[in-house]
Amino acid sequence: MAASGSDTVSVVERTRPLTIGGGIVAAHFLGRTAAFILGEEAIVLAAPDGESRRIAAHGGAILATAADGARIVSGGDDGKLVATDANGETRVVASDPKHRWIDHVALGPDGAVAWSAGKTAYVQAKESNSQSNKQSNREPRAFEAPSTVGGLAFFPKGFRLAIAHYNGATLWFPNAAGAAPERLEWKGSHLGAAVSPDGRFLVTTMQEPMLHGWRLVDRQHMRMSGYAARVMSLSWSASGEWLATSGAAQLVLWPFQSKDGPMGKTPRLLTPSGHRIDVVACHPRTDVIAAGYNNGLVLLARIEDGAEILAKTPGDVPVTALAWSGDGRLLAWGTESGEAGIIDLG
Amino acid sequence: MSEQSLSEKSPVSEKIPVTVLTGYLGAGKTTLLNRILSEPHGKRYAVIVNEFGEIGIDNDLVVGVDEEVFEMNNGCICCTVRGDLVRILDGLMRRKGKFDAIIVETTGLADPAPVAQTFFIDENVGRKTKLDAVVTVADAKWLNERLKDAPEAKNQIAFADVILINKTDLVSPEELSDIEARIRGINPYAKLHKTERAKVPLDAVLGRNAFDLDRILDLEPDFLGGDDHDHGHGGLKHYHDEEMQSIALRTDKPLDPDKFLPWVQDLVQKEGPNILRCKGILAFKDDDQRFVFQGVHMILDGDHQRPWKAGEKRDSRIVFIGRNLPGKMITDGFESCIAK
Numbered sequence: 001m002a003a004s005g006s007d008t009v010s011v012v013e014r015t016r017p018l019t020i021g022g023g024i025v026a027a028h029f030l031g032r033t034a035a036f037i038l039g040e041e042a043i044v045l046a047a048p049d050g051e052s053r054r055i056a057a058h059g060g061a062i063l064a065t066a067a068d069g070a071r072i073v074s075g076g077d078d079g080k081l082v083a084t085d086a087n088g089e090t091r092v093v094a095s096d097p098k099h100r101w102i103d104h105v106a107l108g109p110d111g112a113v114a115w116s117a118g119k120t121a122y123v124q125a126k127e128s129n130s131q132s133n134k135q136s137n138r139e140p141r142a143f144e145a146p147s148t149v150g151g152l153a154f155f156p157k158g159f160r161l162a163i164a165h166y167n168g169a170t171l172w173f174p175n176a177a178g179a180a181p182e183r184l185e186w187k188g189s190h191l192g193a194a195v196s197p198d199g200r201f202l203v204t205t206m207q208e209p210m211l212h213g214w215r216l217v218d219r220q221h222m223r224m225s226g227y228a229a230r231v232m233s234l235s236w237s238a239s240g241e242w243l244a245t246s247g248a249a250q251l252v253l254w255p256f257q258s259k260d261g262p263m264g265k266t267p268r269l270l271t272p273s274g275h276r277i278d279v280v281a282c283h284p285r286t287d288v289i290a291a292g293y294n295n296g297l298v299l300l301a302r303i304e305d306g307a308e309i310l311a312k313t314p315g316d317v318p319v320t321a322l323a324w325s326g327d328g329r330l331l332a333w334g335t336e337s338g339e340a341g342i343i344d345l346g
Numbered sequence: 347m348s349e350q351s352l353s354e355k356s357p358v359s360e361k362i363p364v365t366v367l368t369g370y371l372g373a374g375k376t377t378l379l380n381r382i383l384s385e386p387h388g389k390r391y392a393v394i395v396n397e398f399g400e401i402g403i404d405n406d407l408v409v410g411v412d413e414e415v416f417e418m419n420n421g422c423i424c425c426t427v428r429g430d431l432v433r434i435l436d437g438l439m440r441r442k443g444k445f446d447a448i449i450v451e452t453t454g455l456a457d458p459a460p461v462a463q464t465f466f467i468d469e470n471v472g473r474k475t476k477l478d479a480v481v482t483v484a485d486a487k488w489l490n491e492r493l494k495d496a497p498e499a500k501n502q503i504a505f506a507d508v509i510l511i512n513k514t515d516l517v518s519p520e521e522l523s524d525i526e527a528r529i530r531g532i533n534p535y536a537k538l539h540k541t542e543r544a545k546v547p548l549d550a551v552l553g554r555n556a557f558d559l560d561r562i563l564d565l566e567p568d569f570l571g572g573d574d575h576d577h578g579h580g581g582l583k584h585y586h587d588e589e590m591q592s593i594a595l596r597t598d599k600p601l602d603p604d605k606f607l608p609w610v611q612d613l614v615q616k617e618g619p620n621i622l623r624c625k626g627i628l629a630f631k632d633d634d635q636r637f638v639f640q641g642v643h644m645i646l647d648g649d650h651q652r653p654w655k656a657g658e659k660r661d662s663r664i665v666f667i668g669r670n671l672p673g674k675m676i677t678d679g680f681e682s683c684i685a686k
Contacts, residue, residue, distance in 0.1 A: 025440060039440030061440035077409075077437055101409075101437060118412070147414055148429060166416055166429065188419040189429050207427060207468070208419050229469050 010310040011300070015341040018052060020044050024334030027321035028067035030086035034332040034342050035072055036321065037065050043072065043084055046332075046342060055088045064115075066107045069326050073113055075102025081115050094122070094140060106161070108154035114161050116149035121163050123174045141174045143181065151192035155199050164190035164204045169214075171202075184214050186221065192231070197240035201261050203254075205231040209247055211254075215261055222263055224254055228276055235282040237289065242268070242303055244280040244289045249273055251280065251291045251301055270301040271308055281322035281331075290331055292319025298333050311343055361476040362439070364448045365552055366461050369483030370492050370499040371454030374512040378483055378544035378551070379451055387548060392438050392445040394431070396453045407445055409434055413453060415460045418467065424619040424643040425467070426460040432468050439474045447552065448475065455498045458482075458505040459622065462642045465557070479554035482506035482536075483544060487516045489525055493532075493587070503529055504590050504622050504667050506536045507556035515542045524583065531585035533667055534592055559638050559649055590622075590669050595680045598661040600631040602685040609679050610639070610646065618644030620671060626664035629654070631685035 022038040029035065034046040040061045046052040058076030065074045072084045079096035093113060096102060100117040107113055111126030124140040147166035154161055163170045166189050171182040184202065190212065192205035201222075203213040209229050213222035226248070233246035243254045243262075251270040254262040271277075271291055279292040287303040296315030299308050312319070312333055321334035334340040369375045383391060392407040414429040431450065438448060450461060458480050465477040482502045485492070489511075492499035503509065509529060514522055522540065529538065537554075539546050555561045606628065614621060621643060628637040639648030654660055666676065 023440070023442070039442070040444075061437050063437050063440070077441075101434075103433060103437070148412070148433065166414070187417070189416040189427075191432075206419065207416060207429070207432070210419075232470075 008308065008310050011343055011345060012310055012313060014345065015312070015343045016050060018044075018046055018340040018342065020052075020334065020338045020340045021054070022338050023336050024321045024338055024340060025062065026065050027323035027332045027334050027340075028065065028072050029323050029325040029330065029332065030067065030070065030072065032325055032330060033086045034323065034325075034330065035067070035084070036332070036334050036340050037062055037072075037074065038338075043074070044340075045086070045088055046340075048330075053088060055084055055090060057082045057084055057090055063101055063103050064105045066105045068107045068111075073105050073107060073115075075105045075115050075117075077101045079117070081105065081113070083113075094124070104149055104152045106152040106154050108159065108161075109156055110159070112154065112159060114152045114154065116145075116152060116163075119145045119148050119165075121145055121149050121152060121161070121172070123159075123161055123172075125159065125174075143170070143172050143174070145170060150190045151204065153193040153195045153202075155195050156197055157199060162193045162195055162202050164193040166190070169193060169202060169204055171216075184219060186212050186214075188212075192234065194234045194236070194243070196243070196256055196261075197236050200259075201256060203234065203243060205234065211245065213261065215263070220263065222261060224262060224267070226267075227252070233277075233279040233281075235280045235289070237282045237287045237303060238285050239287055242282075242287065244282055244291075246277045246280050246291075249276050251277060251289060253289075253303060268303070270303070270306050271299050273297070273299075275314075278318050279320060279322050281324055283328050284324050284326055285328040290322045290324070290333075292322050292333060294318040296335060298322070300331075312341065315339070361474060362442070362445070362448055363478035363553065363555075364435075364450060364465070364475050365478045365554075366458060366480045367449060367451045367483065368456060368458050368480060368502040368506070369454065369510075369512075370485065370489075370496060370502065372488070373454070373483040373485040374510070374541075374544045375451055375454075375483050377512075378481075378510065378546070379449065381544055381546075382449065382548060382552065385548060389447065390445040392441075392448045394434055394438075394448065394450045396451065396456075407438075407441075409438070413456060415457075422618065422644050424459070425463065425645065427464040427467050428460045431461065431464045432471060435471050435475055442474075447478070457498065457501050459501070459642055462505070462557070463645055466642065466645045466647055477557040478552065479507040479556035480505050481508045481510070481551045483510045483512050484525070484529065486511050486513045486522055486525055486540075490528060493528060500532065500587070500590050501622065503532050503536075504669075506533060507554060508551055509533070509536045509538050510544060510546055510551070511538065511540045512544050513542065514540045527583040527585050528587070531587045532590045532592075535665065535667070557640065559640065559647065560651060590667070591671055591673070592665060592667045593671055593673055593676055594663070594665045595677060596661060596663045597681070597684060598659070599684045600629050600633075600660070601662050601683045603628075603630045603633070603637075605685075606630070606683040609683050613676065613679060614641055614644045614646055617668070617671070621666055621668040623668075624664065624666045626662070627651075628662045628664070629660040 026037040036044045059078035061077040079099035081094040104116045114123045122140040145165045151164040168185040189207035190204040209227035210225035231247035241257045250272040253268040275293045275295040298312035317337040331343040411430040416429040418425040624641040635650040638651045
């Protein structure tokens with residue numbers, strides 16, 4: 001195993017351990033405050049001074065979250081879409097009239113928010129007065145997907161949303177009245193979506209242990225396979241040149257430097273280990289990736305030379321959440337059983 | 347053994363059991379479900395239903411879904427999963443601790459296979475939950491008709507681990523005996539219960555462990571004591587369904603694993619669409635461990651189970667339930683796997 005050598009550099013001693021009190025399903029940063037998303041009901045905010053508090057966000061399971069540094073939006077099985085800020089203020093952004101589960105959420109570049117309940121995807125543009133705490137009077141727009149929505153991703157520019165579903169994905173311009181949404185076809189169940197930072201590629205995770213991608217200019221297909229398990233976590237490197245992925249016993253990085261993306265290329269493989277990576281998070285400033293394993297290990301890997309740093313020693317339970325603060329100095333991790341830590345990399 | 351490798355396997359006991367209720371329209375699925383939910387058993391159930399609103403019990407863990415059967419991209423047409431279950435089970439397991447078991451009620455026209463296959467194919471589902479049993483509710487009065495005109499009804503009978511012949515008060519003893527024989531002609535292995543208004547002890551339908559490899563051993567037809575397969579059937583008439591049959595094979599000679607495993611793989615690859623379920627206990631040559639396997643269509647799952655006990659008869663038994671099965675080809679193939 002790569003991480004077990006005595007020469008391995010470690011930042012484990014820089015970890016502030018936290019007790020969260022519930023299984024963690026995701027983590028985000030709001031400024032320098034870490035936010036740990038629990039499987040049900042609550043978000044735990046951990047301030048840099050070590051003080052943490054539990055924020056009641058949902059009446060049941062928390063199914064999906066997204067964050068933009070200033071707020072977290074979360075969807076729950078209570079049919080609510082809730083926004084939470086670093087002060088722990090929560091606000092219901094939308095309620096599904098039929099109390100359907102809100103399965104997926106996404107945040108856009110201009111403060112837009114998207115969510116889905118069953119087959120229906122919704123978007124709401126940024127509220128006209130962002131200082132206001134009042135509910136915007138702008139009605140969300142709805143799009144009916146051909147099957148239950150598998151994943152949502154905004155494009156980095158423009159008001160445009162990618163919606164993954166069965167047998168493909170749909171590109172939707174909510175503001176283009178009368179323009180038919182663009183359908184991208186590929187057989188199978190597409191469960192997650194990611195748009196490259198340059199907006200040229202859409203990648204989906206599939207029910208099978210593989211990814212599918214489209215080069216949007218000509219709809220060329222890209223098939224990225226070889227995984228041991230369903231890919232549950234995707235993250236673009238700071239440079240936008242690499243897509244880091246979970247689902248294998250090593251960190252699989254697909255190259256997106258050239259206009260062809262990963263077509264005809266093999267992925268770069270880092271941090272080989274006997275255990276599977278379940279979650280990945282790219283550093284926001286440099287091409288370094290945090291990888292969380294299903295045996296509790298967390299490693300940092302530098303893309304350039306594959307150098308590794310130990311960030312969390314293995315334990316008994318899978319790592320389920322990783323997040324970097326916006327300045328890249330803090331790394332938060334969380335596990336399925338509710339262990340958590342914040343590493344100060346200075 | 348290191349602690350790490352122990353923790354790799356999540357213990358079976360920690361997985362939440364999932365019971366699948368099937369049955370043709372009007373057979374009494376919802377009656378059974380309401381009975382399960384209302385009896386004072388002290389257990390909490392999360393329920394996944396299609397016909398929302400028919401449940402008479404107030405329960406915030408009732409989830410309505412649209413059945414979505416998704417084909418897998420592996421070139422196998424019978425390899426399907428229930429996309430809605432992948433999603434809903436993941437969401438429900440975030441509330442682990444709020445319930446003891448999950449019940450999935452399917453629509454009357456549903457095929458149980460994609461439901462079962464979801465547990466084998468989706469690693470995330472299989473890690474946290476386990477399929478307990480497929481329970482089929484049959485209408486004593488109308489099942490005979492449905493077996494003629496509704497392939498879904500026949501699938502549900504063939505696939506079942508437990509069958510309730512319900513509404514027995516609406517038929518005569520002769521009709522009841524006839525319907526029982528019809529069911530046995532299709533699926534001699536399911537546990538059979540005759541009920542009125544789906545009244546059955548709950549432990550007859552829940553906690554069955556029917557898909558647990560360790561308990562796969564129920565390969566004897568339910569109503570037979572011994573080996574008299576071609577005889578009396580406990581006084582029942584003997585029907586052979588023309589389309590759906592079961593094939594049971596047995597040998598007391600050890601099998602060659604290098605022949606058997608490729609053979610069974612190849613068989614389910616070719617005949618998978620027609621094979622609804624298969625199960626087996628195998629004695630391999632020079633192997634002191636019992637090998638057990640089960641399958642749904644093309645998906646096989648097998649493992650060494652435990653050492654053969656001293657004095658235990660080391661024979662191999664396999665069972666296939668399916669549609670228009672090539673009996674002679676399967677029998678000959680099985681016999682060719684006997685170790686030389």
